[in-house]
Amino acid sequence: MSSTQQVLAAGPGVLNRRRRSSWHRHLHGSEFAWAIAFVVPYAAVFVAFVVYPIAYGLWMARDPSLYRDLIANPLYAQTVVNTVLYVGLGVNVKMFLALLLSGFFMRRRWWIKALLPVYILPWALPAIPAFVSFHWMLIGEEGLVDSVLSALFGIHGPLWFNDRRLALGSNIVAYIWKWMPFWTLTFLAGRMAIPQEIYESADVDGASGCRRFAHVIFPLLGNLYLVCTLLSTLWTVGDFTTVYLVSEGAPSYSTNVLATLGIHYAFEAAQPSLGVAAVMSARHPSWSSRSLGSWQVTGSRIPCGRLLRPT
Amino acid sequence: MICHPDGIRRFILNWEEFPGPLVQMLHREAASGTNAGGPFARYAARLPGNASAMVTFFALLFGSLTAFAIGRMRIRHGWLVSNCALLTYVIPASFLAIPFYRIMQNYGLANNPWSVIAALVAFATPYAIFVFQEYGRSIPIEVDESARIDGASPLQIYLRIYLPLMAPALVAVGTYALLLAWNEYLYQFLLLSSKSSMTVPVALAQFLSSDQSPWNYMMATAIIYAVPPVAIYYAFRRRMTAGLTMGGVKGSRADPRRRSRSPPRLRPRSDLRDTPIGQR
Numbered sequence: 001m002s003s004t005q006q007v008l009a010a011g012p013g014v015l016n017r018r019r020r021s022s023w024h025r026h027l028h029g030s031e032f033a034w035a036i037a038f039v040v041p042y043a044a045v046f047v048a049f050v051v052y053p054i055a056y057g058l059w060m061a062r063d064p065s066l067y068r069d070l071i072a073n074p075l076y077a078q079t080v081v082n083t084v085l086y087v088g089l090g091v092n093v094k095m096f097l098a099l100l101l102s103g104f105f106m107r108r109r110w111w112i113k114a115l116l117p118v119y120i121l122p123w124a125l126p127a128i129p130a131f132v133s134f135h136w137m138l139i140g141e142e143g144l145v146d147s148v149l150s151a152l153f154g155i156h157g158p159l160w161f162n163d164r165r166l167a168l169g170s171n172i173v174a175y176i177w178k179w180m181p182f183w184t185l186t187f188l189a190g191r192m193a194i195p196q197e198i199y200e201s202a203d204v205d206g207a208s209g210c211r212r213f214a215h216v217i218f219p220l221l222g223n224l225y226l227v228c229t230l231l232s233t234l235w236t237v238g239d240f241t242t243v244y245l246v247s248e249g250a251p252s253y254s255t256n257v258l259a260t261l262g263i264h265y266a267f268e269a270a271q272p273s274l275g276v277a278a279v280m281s282a283r284h285p286s287w288s289s290r291s292l293g294s295w296q297v298t299g300s301r302i303p304c305g306r307l308l309r310p311t
Numbered sequence: 312m313i314c315h316p317d318g319i320r321r322f323i324l325n326w327e328e329f330p331g332p333l334v335q336m337l338h339r340e341a342a343s344g345t346n347a348g349g350p351f352a353r354y355a356a357r358l359p360g361n362a363s364a365m366v367t368f369f370a371l372l373f374g375s376l377t378a379f380a381i382g383r384m385r386i387r388h389g390w391l392v393s394n395c396a397l398l399t400y401v402i403p404a405s406f407l408a409i410p411f412y413r414i415m416q417n418y419g420l421a422n423n424p425w426s427v428i429a430a431l432v433a434f435a436t437p438y439a440i441f442v443f444q445e446y447g448r449s450i451p452i453e454v455d456e457s458a459r460i461d462g463a464s465p466l467q468i469y470l471r472i473y474l475p476l477m478a479p480a481l482v483a484v485g486t487y488a489l490l491l492a493w494n495e496y497l498y499q500f501l502l503l504s505s506k507s508s509m510t511v512p513v514a515l516a517q518f519l520s521s522d523q524s525p526w527n528y529m530m531a532t533a534i535i536y537a538v539p540p541v542a543i544y545y546a547f548r549r550r551m552t553a554g555l556t557m558g559g560v561k562g563s564r565a566d567p568r569r570r571s572r573s574p575p576r577l578r579p580r581s582d583l584r585d586t587p588i589g590q591r
Contacts, residue, residue, distance in 0.1 A: 038380035046396065
């Protein structure tokens with residue numbers, strides 16, 4: 001039996017006593033070459049497809065006159081307002097509903113357990129079919145929603161994408177519908193990590209229902225909720241697919257967010273530098289919230305492994 | 312036709328073009344609605360299957376190699392590499408789309424599936440490195456050391472010891488990368504815009520804005536496109552969440568390491584009564 005097999009047979013309990021490795025201190029010669037060779041493929045990908053695009057983007061958007069053009073354009077101001085509304089309303093409503101629903105899915109009834117796989121279907125679906133069908137449900141008179149309205153109540157439904165507020169609302173509803181299951185599962189994991197004894201003692205003390213939520217669960221999940229909200233905000237600022245497919249910026253580009261406006265400038269208006277400037281103008285809030293978010297993540301030991309999902 | 316052995320073989324070889332006829336009908340319907348007429352170009356929208364498999368493979372390969380060098384071989388300044396990798400997520404992918412379009416032309420990869428694969432590998436690998444490093448902490452470093460004493464080279468340790476022990480994390484991250492690549496839209500839309508290289512989601516979204524959208528064909532194509540990820544998702548859901556929480560949750564009850572390391576609690580119940588709840 002080789003020493004490897006002995007160590008493997010001994011199991012993890014024996015091995016964790018001494019965690020300091022001696023390998024890194026003696027890493028030289030051929031082993032050092034191996035280690036470098038292991039890192040080089042990813043380093044090449046990182047330089048070619050992360051560093052270079054970022055640098056290229058910053059270089060494209062280097063001209064200050066671009067930002068003057070942007071600010072002078074009323075479309076840009078409206079887009080910033082849309083982005084703030086879309087992110088602010090979408091993220092907060094979604095997070096709060098997810099927090100409440102995670103409590104519902106903690107119950108142990110059989111039909112609630114059966115409901116969970118159905119509930120996470122929007123998250124499992126690819127974004128394109130999901131938002132294409134959302135768009136289909138809301139198109140004018142032959143769309144599903146307006147057809148149902150006229151069949152059941154005999155009223156003429158609105159033209160959803162002809163009104164800025166309705167179109168923006170449709171985007172936000174589609175966004176919440178798509179992403180709420182993911183965050184519900186995250187909060188569900190957070191609630192599962194709360195020891196059962198705490199619930200029991202709260203029960204003994206007579207705290208139940210709303211009071212248990214306000215005084216026991218929310219303080220315990222507060223940090224997780226904050227971190228998730230920050231991460232979600234960051235991802236939602238970069239969300240392109242929802243707005244591009246549900247409202248398509250209609251009516252007349254008035255529901256665009258920064259991500260779709262950037263693509264619109266670059267590929268429909270043939271002004272790529274202006275497009276980069278438009279999206280890069282959002283990088284300041286996203287940078288600050290990212291640093292805050294990562295600080296929180298490292299500080300608070302939450303299930304950040306499953307949260308790090310690039311959009 | 313499909314029951315014939317030759318048909319089956321052709322189907323397996325060209326399974327990505329399975330929704331092709333449907334997309335052809337889509338184009339025909341859309342064109343008849345607008346009276347465009349004329350000869351139809353050959354539209355071959357394909358499912359992004361092989362590209363997704365490639366993204367998964369390279370993300371797992373590069374991610375595990377890097378995590379091995381940083382976490383197991385403890386290469387000097389390795390933390391710098393993993394922190395830089397996470398910087399990828401500072402700027403959302405959609406914000407980098409415009410520069411990506413330009414640099415892919417510089418690289419000569421315009422309308423080449425490899426451009427999308429490269430972009431998605433770049434976005435999926437940092438997450439893979441992160442999870443592998445976290446998960447790798449649960450595997451004692453002494454396993455590597457003893458293999459080294461037995462005369463194994465770093466490559467042998469990586470292949471024979473590291474990869475088999477990392478299997479749960481590989482499955483979790485692989486599923487994640489596969490779904491990420493299959494569901495991706497923006498980069499496929501921008502980088503694969505020619506008729507010969509177009510994928511199904513791009514073809515779908517193309518008809519959204521036309522006045523006479525052939526909704527029945529669009530929905531049929533959408534279902535074909537959506538079934539594989541949903542099936543994979545439900546099949547791997549438990550493993551996905553298990554693998555990812557193993558890497559991410561520390562100090563919580565879901566942590567298997569903690570459970571295995573701590574001795575069984577033999578204290579009588581009366582001891583617990585005196586400790587405040589928060590400290591347990």
